[in-house]
Every structure is written in C-alpha cells, then in structure tokens.
Amino acid sequence: MQNLPEIDNLIKLISKLPGLGPKSAKRIILKMINNRQEILRPLANNLSDVFKNIERCKTCGTLKSNNNPCNNCDDKNKKFSKICVVENISDQWAIESSSIYQGYYHILGGTISDSTKGNNRENLLINSLIERIKNDNIDEVILATSATIEGQTTAFYIQDSLKNINVKISKLAQGLPVGGEIETSDDGTLISAFKNRKDL
Numbered sequence: 001m002q003n004l005p006e007i008d009n010l011i012k013l014i015s016k017l018p019g020l021g022p023k024s025a026k027r028i029i030l031k032m033i034n035n036r037q038e039i040l041r042p043l044a045n046n047l048s049d050v051f052k053n054i055e056r057c058k059t060c061g062t063l064k065s066n067n068n069p070c071n072n073c074d075d076k077n078k079k080f081s082k083i084c085v086v087e088n089i090s091d092q093w094a095i096e097s098s099s100i101y102q103g104y105y106h107i108l109g110g111t112i113s114d115s116t117k118g119n120n121r122e123n124l125l126i127n128s129l130i131e132r133i134k135n136d137n138i139d140e141v142i143l144a145t146s147a148t149i150e151g152q153t154t155a156f157y158i159q160d161s162l163k164n165i166n167v168k169i170s171k172l173a174q175g176l177p178v179g180g181e182i183e184t185s186d187d188g189t190l191i192s193a194f195k196n197r198k199d200l
C-alpha cells in the first residue's frame with residue numbers, strides 16, 4: 001500500500017471499532033475520501049463536537065452535553081419514583097426504545113467483576129445511586145443488569161449496598177435468556193422481563 005501515515009493511523013483506529021476489521025476500515029476510509037464534502041468534512045466536525053461537548057454524567061452515568069444539565073437525573077420537570085440500574089448506555093437505549101419503562105436510569109458503566117478495568121464502587125457510581133435514591137424520593141430500584149454471571153454478581157452487590165435503605169428492590173424476570181444481555185434483547189423479551197420483575 002502507499003505510504004500515507006494519516007491513512008495508516010485511521011485504519012488502525014477504525015479497526016478498533018466493534019464489528020470492524022482492517023478490510024472494512026479501508027472501505028470506510030475510501031468512501032469518506034471519495035465524498036469529502038458530503039461525508040468526510042461533516043464527520044470530522046461532528047466527531048470533534050462530540051469529543052468536546054459530550055461526556056458521561058458524573059451523577060447518573062448517562063451521556064450528557066456538557067453545556068446543559070443532564071436530562072436524565074437533573075431535569076427538574078421530571079418526577080419519577082423508579083430508578084432502573086443498567087450496566088451500559090446501550091442498555092438504557094434498548095429499554096427506552098421498548099417503551100416499557102418510565103423512570104430514571106442509573107448507568108453503572110460496567111460490572112463489579114470487570115477487574116481488568118479496575119471497576120469498583122466509585123467507578124460504578126454506587127454511592128451516587130444511594131444519594132439519588134434518598135434525594136429523589138425513589139420508591140423502587142429495578143436491577144436490570146444482564147443475565148450473565150458478571151451482571152448477576154453486580155446486581156447482588158448493589159442489593160447488598162442498599163440493604164440499609166428503605167426502598168423496594170426488584171430484578172428483571174428471567175424472561176431474559178441465561179447469559180442474555182439487555183442491549184441485544186428484543187423489545188418483547190424486555191417488556192416481559194420488566195412486567196414479570198421480581199421483588200428482592
């Protein structure tokens with residue numbers, strides 16, 4: 001191949017994205033270069049905007065624009081009594097698109113057993129979850145972690161962390177297949193898992 005360091009670097013970066021290898025990275029880059037005005041320039045600007053303006057909320061863990069209050073946990077017009085605890089933002093998006101649930105979200109950003117990432121109580125925003133439950137008058141915490149060993153260990157850990165707080169704790173029903181992840185579950189499975197959730 002030609003010796004173009006910019007392109008080589010881009011291939012390496014794009015190959016790190018989920019589902020993409022060097023071959024698809026090259027196809028994507030050629031498509032962008034062949035459409036400089038329609039794709040390459042707006043994409044470059046857009047990525048730069050996302051880098052500058054979008055971050056994880058330090059209270060609830062979802063994505064927020066750093067120019068505005070968080071529209072999940074800091075919206076004074078929203079008054080919910082339930083909070084749904086998920087591992088990742090993609091889980092929040094999956095539950096939102098199923099429309100089964102109206103309430104706050106709390107995004108852990110992983111599981112307790114992600115020891116490689118050094119995920120601990122601080123990183124998983126568990127202290128912040130406790131504060132939110134107290135301050136927002138929450139009456140139900142729905143644990144919607146995956147039906148994997150890591151997800152279930154995390155759910156148990158959170159349940160234990162909340163044992164001195166007077167709040168109902170429920171867990172999604174095992175409509176979710178064992179090993180099932182929230183993000184990849186279809187709407188029907190999610191709706192049934194929410195409707196049949198069990199009190200802990």
Ligand SMILES: [Zn+2]
Pocket residue numbers: 057058059060061062064070071072073074
């Ligand atoms: Zn927030």
